[in-house]
Amino acid sequence: MGGQTRPRCYIILSTGTIEHLSADEVVDLPRSRIASVASIDLPTMERATGGFSKRNIIGEGGFAIVYKGKLPQNHVLARDLHYQRKIAVKRLKPSAQSTKGLNDFTREVELMSRFRHGNLSRLLAYCTEGDERILVYEYMPKRSLDVYIFGTPKHRASLNWAKRLEIIHGMAKGVNYLHEGSREIVIHRDLKPSNVLLDDEFTPKIADFGATKTLVADDTGSQTIVFSPGYAAPEYIRGDVSLKCDVYSFGVVLLEIISGQKNSLRPSLLSKAWKLWDEHRIMDLVDSSMASRRCSEPDQELVLSRVRRCIQIGLLCVQDSPGDRPTMSQVLTMLQASGDSSWLNKPKPPAVFLEQNHS
Incomplete structure (x- = not known):
């Protein structure tokens, strides 16, 4: 032997x-x-x-x-x-x-x-x-994004809608740079609020490019993926890795920023968001600490229109099939576009919604 x-x-x-x-x-x-x-x-x-x-x-x-x-x-x-x-x-x-x-x-x-x-x-x-x-x-004096979107009422209130939308846009630019902007293609594989740091002006800085993004093999030869529950794309958990895994994670974080709610497997924030969107009640998803805030006219309707668009983009990012999800460059185009959102694709249900309705 x-x-x-x-x-x-x-x-x-x-x-x-x-x-x-x-x-x-x-x-x-x-x-x-x-x-x-x-x-x-x-x-x-x-x-x-x-x-x-x-x-x-x-x-x-x-x-x-x-x-x-x-x-x-x-x-x-x-x-x-x-x-x-x-x-x-x-x-x-x-x-x-x-x-x-x-x-x-x-x-x-x-x-x-x-x-x-x-x-x-x-x-x-x-x-x-x-x-x-x-x-x-x-050093990032504002620490990480999770402190503000999941934190105390005071922390939540410090992120008005304008800042939240700027953070979403900045994150999208950072991920798109990893995918298309440098001389090589980089898949982050662990996007989540605690890995998004904030400087003194709340500019988002994507961090942590280390150990949690390694695929290891055990003694039997089978592969074990190290991932963060709630943020990993369904196919990534099965061992299929692509740029669309980051798109999925970005979509989860986007919906968390808008809602102030942390995604979990059951009940899933993604299922809730898609159900509200399908019932034309999507603004019921917004962070309760922000729902009562008013901005001066005519900015109010403009901001709320951008929030609705962001939610739809987030839902497009977390669709079950990687092929249905947009690329990060397409996400940037959608975020930067002016006018209404009627031209955006209708999102399909996320995987967790399909699983919960067949269990």
Whole structure:
């Protein structure tokens, strides 16, 4: 009998192709491919974060902890920062220091070093000193979108309709850049409100291009998709990956921004939205904290018309069949168009609506 077969990792590259890596094969960081991003030393990171103090933690996920930091006044990176030398320091947890985790880190650095867009989070530097794997991003003082659309009445009220529509438009531009604007095709695969950061003017910045977008294989050879429930397209959960997976996730987030409600599997926000649209009661979907707000005439009807259009676009994005969903460039065209929405296609029911009505 031969030796035991090692499990293999499947890494979906930014070109959309799949590369097979052996379980112990780690991708290094080739300096020539990340020349636009500086490396930074560990002592500077420790000073900036107060020794990675718990009081400076501003976010935590399964793979990393994010700290708020402040660079020294004379540091070269501090010259180009908007918020008083403040930075966001993403530090991989020891449990994420596996082959897969290290490859995810490498890929995030390589991808983010090539991106230049106002609606994508900006990578400033990285640290690979010793066992540390650290990414340094620009600091976003308003934190993430979920804080405002799912938060306290005060947080919800701070996002008026104009700001919500601008966030939707900015997100669409960011995703479209990933799909068509750079020199390669990039599928984000984990669009959700907590991965949309906001600057001081509520400009959206799509973030997190790391570990949760990896396709891995277990010992049996079957593939397991790592995804965020409520945001993953039905075909993505089955293992089919395309640009339309991002379109679906974008549609979910759009409907959450308008409604102030988080999508869940049962009951589904998507089913509710489609049912209200089909019954011509779509404005019943809008965030209750915004429904009572009035803007001056004649802007009120214009804003509400744009809200209705956004809901219809969101429903087009979450249709069951990927072929029925628009591309992100088509989404941008629909968002930017003037006049009424009579020319838009009629959305078909989302997959969750079909499932719930046949169960």
